[in-house]
Amino acid sequence: MAKLTREDVLKKTEQLKNWGKWGPDDQLGVLNYINPEDIVKAARLVKKGKVFRLGLNLDENGPQRGLFGGRWNPIHQMLATGTDAVAGKHDVTPGLRYADDAINLPTQAATQWDALSHVFLGEKMWNGYPATLVDCRGAHKNGIEQFADKMVGRGVLLDVARHKGVEFLRDGYPITISDLDETAKAERVEVGRADFVIIRTGQMEDRLKRDDWGGYAGGDAPGLAFETLDWIHARQIAAMCSDTWGIEVRPNDSGPDCFQPWHLVTIPAIGIVHGEIFYLKELAEDCAADSVYEFFFCAPPLVITRGTGSPINPQAIK
Numbered sequence: 171m172a173k174l175t176r177e178d179v180l181k182k183t184e185q186l187k188n189w190g191k192w193g194p195d196d197q198l199g200v201l202n203y204i205n206p207e208d209i210v211k212a213a214r215l216v217k218k219g220k221v222f223r224l225g226l227n228l229d230e231n232g233p234q235r236g237l238f239g240g241r242w243n244p245i246h247q248m249l250a251t252g253t254d255a256v257a258g259k260h261d262v263t264p265g266l267r268y269a270d271d272a273i274n275l276p277t278q279a280a281t282q283w284d285a286l287s288h289v290f291l292g293e294k295m296w297n298g299y300p301a302t303l304v305d306c307r308g309a310h311k312n313g314i315e316q317f318a319d320k321m322v323g324r325g326v327l328l329d330v331a332r333h334k335g336v337e338f339l340r341d342g343y344p345i346t347i348s349d350l351d352e353t354a355k356a357e358r359v360e361v362g363r364a365d366f367v368i369i370r371t372g373q374m375e376d377r378l379k380r381d382d383w384g385g386y387a388g389g390d391a392p393g394l395a396f397e398t399l400d401w402i403h404a405r406q407i408a409a410m411c412s413d414t415w416g417i418e419v420r421p422n423d424s425g426p427d428c429f430q431p432w433h434l435v436t437i438p439a440i441g442i443v444h445g446e447i448f449y450l451k452e453l454a455e456d457c458a459a460d461s462v463y464e465f466f467f468c469a470p471p472l473v474i475t476r477g478t479g480s481p482i483n484p485q486a487i488k
Contacts, residue, residue, distance in 0.1 A: 173423055173424060174396060174423045174424040174431055175428070176424075176428045178431075179431045182435050182439075183291060183435050183438070183439040184439075186400070186439055187439045187440070188439070188440055188441045189296075189297050189298045189439075189441075194297070194298075196297050196441075197286065197296070197311060197312050197313075198320065198441075199286050199296055199297075199440070199441025199442060199443065200407065200408055200440065200442045200443070201317065201408055201443065203363050203406050203407075203408055204320065204322075204323050204364040204408050208323055208324065208363075209322055212322070212323045212324040212325075212467070213466055215324065215465050215466050215487075216465075216466050216488065217462075217488060219487070220487070220488045222452050222453040222456065222465075222485070222486040222487075222488070223449070223483055223484070224281065224368075224449050224450060224469075224483070224484035224485070224486055225280070225281040225482060225484060226280045226447055227280075228244045228246075228273065228279075228280055229243070230243050230244065230245070230246070231243070232244060232280050232383075233377070233386045233387040233415070233447065234279050234387050235383065235385070237385060237387060237388025237389055238388030238415070239276070239388075241276040241278060241279050241388075242276065243275070243279060244273055244275035244280070245273065245274040246271060247271060247272045247273070247274070248269070249270040249271055250268055250271075252269060255268070255269075275481065277314075277477055277478065277480050277481060279481070280447055281445075281446070281448055281449065281481065281482055281483065281484065282447060282479050282481050283321070283409075283443055283445055283469070283479060283480050283482055284437060284443060284444040284445075284446065284478070284479050285309060285312055285314040285316070285317070285477060285479055285480070286312035286316075286437060286438075286441060286443070287309035287311065287312035287313060287478045288437055288478045289430075289433050289434065289436075289437040290438060295311070295312055295438050296312050296441045297311075297312070297441065308477060308478070309476045309478050313475065313476040313478070314471050314472075314474050314478065314479060314480045315474060315476070315477065317443070317471050317480075318470060318471065318473045319470070321366075321409070321443075321467075321468065321469045321470050321482075323364055323366055323408060323467055324364065324365050324366065324465075324466070324467065325365070325367075325368060325465045325467030326354075326365050326366070326367050326368065326463060327357075327368045327370060327453060327454065327464075327465075327486075328353045328354060328357070328361070328367060328368065328370070328463075329353065329357070329454050329457065329458070330345055330349055330350070330353050330369060332372075332454065332458060333349075333352065333353040333356050336372070337372055338373050338376040338392075339392035341373070341390035341392060341420070342390055342419060342420070342421055343371075343392035343393075344392075344393070344422070344423075345369065345371070345392065345393060345395060345398065345419065346397060347397055347398055347400070347401045351401075357457075357461070357463040361407065363405065363407070364407070364408050365405075365407045365408060366407070366409045366411065366467045366469075367407050367410055367411065368411040368445070368450065369393075369394065369412040369417070370413055370454050371392040371393065371412065372413070373391055373392055374386070374413040374414070374450070375413070375450075375451050378451075386414075386415060387415045387447075388415060390421060391414040391419065391420045392414065393414055393416065393417055393418045393419035394410070394412075394417055394419060394432060395418075395422075395423070396418075396422065396424075396431055396432055399435050399440070402436070402440065402442060408442075409442060409443040409444070409445055410436065410443075410445070411445030411446070411448050412445070412446060413448050414447070415447055416430065416444075417432070417444055417446060418431075418433065419432075445482075445484065448484065453465075456488065460488075465486045465487055466486070466487040466488075467484065467487075468484070468485045468487070469483075469485065
């Protein structure tokens with residue numbers, strides 16, 4: 171099979187581009203598909219009040235090894251402790267003893283949303299805004315704060331690994347449109363407009379089980395094939411999420427001039443949000459047990475002014 175060229179990728183961006191669809195000032199992309207009625211309907215999916223956290227632990231044991239963008243695992247530092255208090259260091263303020271701490275991390279170190287300012291298409295980003303609007307002060311358009319009250323709706327888990335009968339998909343496995351449709355059919359769930367679609371490959375669980383992240387964050391991975399872009403665009407879904415670092419398959423079918431071809435179409439052209447490094451073990455087990463693969467989903471970002479991404483702890487509620 172011939173490798174995708176950069177020209178092939180750019181042609182696909184033109185075919186699927188949503189620029190201007192919601193006006194020249196839009197900064198939400200396909201999140202515009204979600205309406206209040208969708209959220210009310212999604213809330214009715216809560217039947218047993220069971221909550222699943224989909225966020226990976228924020229600590230020094232995370233997956234970052236500096237393979238992509240020089241990202242590091244969270245650094246947690248204590249500013250005031252109980253040992254300080256007992257030693258009398260707080261007694262300059264009589265009656266008040268306390269603990270305080272701080273955390274230092276890249277916004278995309280663990281479970282996170284990408285903002286629509288995260289990936290550029292040449293010299294442009296989502297909706298045709300100049301890439302230069304992201305400067306040393308952050309993203310002056312398409313910042314993550316635009317999503318502060320938008321990441322709520324119907325969640326759908328497509329457990330491709332379980333459908334394939336494996337604990338995890340091998341690195342480099344390309345998830346096709348057929349895989350997505352067959353998984354949805356087996357789960358008796360339909361994927362459509364305004365859905366938050368979550369793909370389980372099992373890769374994260376394999377790494378956690380082995381206690382060895384290896385090249386998880388920045389290296390090879392199972393993931394969505396380039397062809398799935400048409401599936402995503404046609405269904406008008408609100409976000410794509412996965413238990414891998416970048417959702418798309420690595421290595422992929424592109425040549426050396428196009429590192430992440432799927433990314434070049436999704437974020438800047440279609441305007442779809444990425445949710446990456448999702449922890450799915452308990453949710454997937456529960457879905458398999460009760461055969462219910464849809465749920466109320468809520469995952470607001472931190473309101474980071476002009477941010478290009480945000481750490482999150484998504485909640486799936488059944």
